[in-house]
Amino acid sequence: MAYIKKNKGFRWQHKHLxxxxxxxxxxxxxxxxxxxxxxxxxxxxxxxxxxxxGKVVVNLFFEDSTRTRNSFALAASRLSADVIEFTQKTSxxxxxxxxxxxxxxxxxxxxxxxxxxxxxxxxxxxxxxNINACVVNAGDGYCEHPTQGxxxxxxxxxxxxxxxxxxxxxxxxxAHSRVARSDMWxxxxxxxxxxxVGPPTLIPAEVGQLPVSVSYSxxxxxxxxxVINMLRIQFExxxxxxxxxxxxxxxxxxxxxxxxxxAKPDILVMHPGPINRGLEMESEVADxxxxxxxxxxxxxxxxxxxxxxxxxQAAAQIS
Amino acid sequence: xxxxxxxxxxKQILDDLASRIISQTSRELDIATVGIRSRGxxxxxxxxSRLSRKLHKDVxxxxxxxxLYRDDLNSPQSTDQPQVRTTEIGFDVNDKIIILVDDVLYxxxxxxxxxxxxxxxxxxxxxxxxxxxxxxxxxFPIQADYAxxxxxxxxxxxxxxFLSESDGxxxxxIE
Numbered sequence: 001m002a003y004i005k006k007n008k009g010f011r012w013q014h015k016h017l018x019x020x021x022x023x024x025x026x027x028x029x030x031x032x033x034x035x036x037x038x039x040x041x042x043x044x045x046x047x048x049x050x051x052x053x054g055k056v057v058v059n060l061f062f063e064d065s066t067r068t069r070n071s072f073a074l075a076a077s078r079l080s081a082d083v084i085e086f087t088q089k090t091s092x093x094x095x096x097x098x099x100x101x102x103x104x105x106x107x108x109x110x111x112x113x114x115x116x117x118x119x120x121x122x123x124x125x126x127x128x129x130n131i132n133a134c135v136v137n138a139g140d141g142y143c144e145h146p147t148q149g150x151x152x153x154x155x156x157x158x159x160x161x162x163x164x165x166x167x168x169x170x171x172x173x174x175a176h177s178r179v180a181r182s183d184m185w186x187x188x189x190x191x192x193x194x195x196x197v198g199p200p201t202l203i204p205a206e207v208g209q210l211p212v213s214v215s216y217s218x219x220x221x222x223x224x225x226x227v228i229n230m231l232r233i234q235f236e237x238x239x240x241x242x243x244x245x246x247x248x249x250x251x252x253x254x255x256x257x258x259x260x261x262x263a264k265p266d267i268l269v270m271h272p273g274p275i276n277r278g279l280e281m282e283s284e285v286a287d288x289x290x291x292x293x294x295x296x297x298x299x300x301x302x303x304x305x306x307x308x309x310x311x312x313q314a315a316a317q318i319s
Numbered sequence: 320x321x322x323x324x325x326x327x328x329x330k331q332i333l334d335d336l337a338s339r340i341i342s343q344t345s346r347e348l349d350i351a352t353v354g355i356r357s358r359g360x361x362x363x364x365x366x367x368s369r370l371s372r373k374l375h376k377d378v379x380x381x382x383x384x385x386x387l388y389r390d391d392l393n394s395p396q397s398t399d400q401p402q403v404r405t406t407e408i409g410f411d412v413n414d415k416i417i418i419l420v421d422d423v424l425y426x427x428x429x430x431x432x433x434x435x436x437x438x439x440x441x442x443x444x445x446x447x448x449x450x451x452x453x454x455x456x457x458x459f460p461i462q463a464d465y466a467x468x469x470x471x472x473x474x475x476x477x478x479x480x481f482l483s484e485s486d487g488x489x490x491x492x493i494e
Contacts, residue, residue, distance in 0.1 A: 010400075037386070037387075037404045037406075041387075046440070048439070049436075050435070051389075309403065
C-alpha cells in the first residue's frame, strides 16, 4: 500500500472529548463515519481489534451508571485495552480524597484514557487541564453527555440517511438533562430542527438563548416531528414539585399508544434509558415498531469505540 | 513522473495473475479474493470476475480495512490520518483459499496487518498474496505468491496506482 490516504486534509486533533458544543459539524461527522467502521467488530465472531492494545482506560464514575459504564468498558476491551473500574462508593473518595488526587494517583500507575462521570459540570474539563491522560466526558452535571448525543445522531443518521431538515422533539425534564443539551448541539449542527417539550417548570430559563424552539404541549408537536426522544424523569435530581403528580405528568407528556396514532408512521422513538415504563412512555410504545431504543444501545458501543480510538490517536500525534 | 504501466499492461497483468492462480489451485477448493482498501479492493473485484469466468463458478470478493491493525497507530505521523472504514466480507472465510490482493507490495507491513485482520474473521485454508506491483524494500519477511510487475526503484520514490473505478484511468506511475 504505497498510497497516502487523503481525507481532504482533515485530522482529528482532540485528545479529549469534553462536549459537543465546541465541535464542528465536520468533526462530529468524522466521529460518526469512524463509528461505522467499528460496527462490525461487535457482530463478527472475534469481537476484538488491536488498536488500543497495551493502553489502560479508567472508568472514573462518581455517579451511578450501568449502561454508560458497561458500554465504555466493553468498547475499551473490544479495542484490546485494559479497563480499570472506579466507583465512588468503594473508593478512597469516601475517605476525603479529592478528584484531582484520585486522578493523579491513577495516572501514577500509568493510565492513558480517563472516562469520567461527575455531578459537577466542568469536572472533565478541570481534569483535562491537570492530568496528561486523555479525558472523555461520560456526563458532567447538567452540562453534557457527548457520547450519548453522538450515538443518538448516529442512530438517526443510520436510519434516515441524514439529519438535514429533520424535526426532532426532545421531551421531558430538559432543565436537568445533559442528554438534551448534547443532543441539541449535535442535532442542530447536523442540520436538524430541535424542539424542547415539557412543562414550564422543567424547561431551563436560558432556553431563549439556545438554538431550539419550545413547546409546552406534546399533543401540539407529535404530528409534526420525525424523531421523538423521551427523557427519563430523574426523580433523584428533581427538587421541589415540578409537576402535581406522576399521573398528571404522564397524562400530558407521556408517549402513549394513542399519541403514536397521530404521529408520522415512520417516526423514530428514542430514549436514553433506563425507561420508567408507563411514565415517559407506555410499554407498547417502548417495545413497538417505531422504537429504536435497543439500536441506540448497540450503536453506543460503536460510537464509544470510535471516540476512544480517536482520542488515543490524537494523543499519539501530540507526543 | 514516469508511467511504468499503462491500462493495456495492467489488463495483461491481471489476466496473467488469474491464469497463474488457476493453474496452481486445485479445482475442488473454494477460493475467494479479499482486497486491502482501497485500491486492493478494486483489483480484487477485477480478479474475482476473471476467476469466476474461467472457473465457471462464483469466486466472491471482499474488502478489508486494515486501519485498526496497523502497527503505526501509536506513533506520530506526518502524513494524513488514516480513517477507519468498513470491512465488507460477505462470505465465510473458513476453509477457503483467500487470495489477498493489494496494489503495491513494499515493506510488507500492510500484508502483516491484513493477515491479522483476516484471521480475526475466521480460519482460511490458506492465504495467498497477489499484487500488481512488487517493489524492493521489504521490512518484514513477506513475499507475494503472485506478483505482476517487479521493480527495484529507490526508497525515496513513490509508486502511485490509479484505477479507473476510483481515479478515472488505469495507470501506474513513479514519482
